[in-house]
Amino acid sequence: MxxxxxxxxxxxVEQLRPLIPAPWDMNVFLDQLEQARxxxxxxxxxxxxxxxSTGAWRAMPDHDVIAYPTNTSPWHQDVIILHEIGHMLPQHAGHCVLTNQRAQQLAPDLKPAAFMHLLTSTTGAAEEQEAEAFARSMITQIEHHRHRRTPRGGLRGRVEAAFG
Known part of the structure; x- marks a missing residue:
């Protein structure tokens, strides 16, 4: 890359680090990202x-939509959503590859206007690499944040704060 x-x-990722909640919660993170944007x-x-495809992002006139699979692990869902955020923040364009009929088959409960090619765009290799790098970097930050401990008081707290 x-x-x-x-x-x-x-x-x-550095700009988003303050938005990472502890403990990690994708919904809390998204709420904070919505407020920031x-x-x-x-x-x-x-x-x-x-x-x-395992995920999709679509910019609507007044909001963004991220589609992700229900039939995978919560960790994998987070990775997929973060990957789509990696497309959303730089506003990758993509291009249409599926028909409205196929999109309707994938999401039969949604009105066509609600997803307007939501599941139908693909991006170039460079944009995919950027989104994937973003998702990996965010997961690294989340994992680091998750394992960070609150320092305890006294000598033990200072030692843990200094040496982990």
């Missing part, structure tokens, strides 16, 4: 079949 992309991803984010749970 290009150094410039790594720098961009690193800077983006002043733009709502709707999550759309869908059942995914083998061979389908």
């Amino acid at each position: 290009d150094r410039g992309v790594r720098r961009i991803v690193k800077r983006r 002043n733009r709502p984010i709707d999550l759309c749970e869908l059942h995914w079949a083998p061979g389908d």
Whole structure:
């Protein structure tokens, strides 16, 4: 991956680090991201079949929609949602690859206007690498945040704070 992309991803993750809740909770993180961006984010749970894309992001006029699979682990759902946020923040464009009929088959309970090609765009290799790097970096930050301890008082607290 290009150094410039790594720098961009690193800077983006650094900006979001204060939004990472402890303990980790994707919904709390998304609430804070919505406030920081002043733009709502709707999550759309869908059942995914083998061979389908695992997630999708779509910018609507007044909010963003992220689709993710219900039939995978919570950790994997977080990775997928973070990957889509990695597309959302830089506003990757993508291009349409599925018909409205196929999108309706994938999400039969949604009105066509609600997902307007939600599950139908694909991005280029460079955009995919950037989104994947973003998701990996965020997961690393979340894991680091999760294992960080609150320092205790006295000598023991100072030793733990200094040496982990």
